[in-house]
Each structure stands twice: as structure tokens, then as C-alpha cells.
């Protein structure tokens with residue numbers, strides 16, 4: 001983990017504060033990324049909660065993700081087998097959950113689209129998007145944002161799709177989302 005300290009003015013009371021900016025983080029910080037706590041601080045003076053948004057590089061043994069909300073990070077070669085770029089916090093969080101559960105993000109995006117197409121038109125109107133939301137022993141869960149509801153598929157379904165899918169090699173720090181995944185997967 002490495003961080004720099006940066007001077008900042010509280011947007012509420014304008015008091016000067018010094019915030020920690022975590023530029024490179026590891027597995028130990030995952031919980032605080034998922035809870036968003038790592039991006040939060042409290043103003044000493046007025047106790048206002050400050051939520052920051054800045055680039056972060058998460059580096060683990062098996063994968064690494066560059067979170068680049070401002071599209072300013074210069075990308076180099078990755079040292080891991082699986083590297084990704086995320087431009088929104090929601091994508092960053094979902095990507096971490098997928099990889100921490102040992103799943104393939106391209107297959108997950110494929111399943112999200114499949115599940116989306118199973119939802120009836122009336123319900124779909126109220127759903128903004130589907131997001132991977134974790135797994136238990138035999139099911140993968142997806143939250144339907146907009147209607148506060150989870151749907152699921154059997155893990156066996158995931159495994160069947162994965163074994164049938166032909167997945168293209170993914171370059172360093174590719175951006176894989178609900179749109180771009182289509183460039184990387186073909187069903188046999």
C-alpha cells in the first residue's frame with residue numbers, strides 16, 4: 001500500500017485538511033474499497049463527510065485493476081495475468097467482486113445480458129442495470145438496480161457457458177464492461 005498526503009479544503013467549512021490519497025493498494029484494502037471507506041474522510045472541524053474520487057491501482061497476486069475516474073492515468077504493461085481498466089467506481093467494485101470470487105468477468109457480462117433478456121418488458125423498464133452481487137455454494141447473484149431486487153443463476157449455468165465460450169486473449173488493462181465484452185467472447 002502506498003499513499004500520498006494532499007492538502008484539501010473542506011467543501012463545507014473551507015477548513016484546510018490533509019487527506020490520504022491511496023495510489024496503490026493491495027488485497028488488504030479490498031474491504032475498504034468495497035465499502036467505499038477508503039475514499040472517505042471526515043473534516044476535523046465541521047465533521048462533514050468528504051468523499052473523494054481519484055485514480056487507484058489495485059494490485060493482487062492474481063489480477064490488477066486500474067481505477068481511473070478522470071481518464072488521466074498512463075497505462076503501462078501489467079505484471080499480472082489479468083489486468084483491467086475501470087472508469088467508474090461501480091465498475092471497479094463489481095470487477096473486484098467478480099475476481100475475488102474467482103470468476104471470469106467476460107462470462108459474467110455474457111450472463112448479465114442473457115438474464116437481462118429473460119426479464120419481462122414491464123419490469124425491465126424500471127431496471128437501470130444488472131450488477132454482479134456475489135455468490136453462495138451453487139448460485140451467482142445479480143442485483144437489479146432501480147428495483148432493489150436480486151436475481152440469480154445456478155453456478156452450473158456459469159460453468160456451462162464458460163466451457164462453451166471461446167474467449168479471445170485480452171490485452172493489458174482492457175476495459176471490459178457490458179458493452180465491450182462482446183468483442184472478446186464467441187459461443188461455440
Ligand SMILES: [Zn+2]
Pocket residue numbers: 010011012013014015043044045046047048
Ligand atoms: Zn469542514
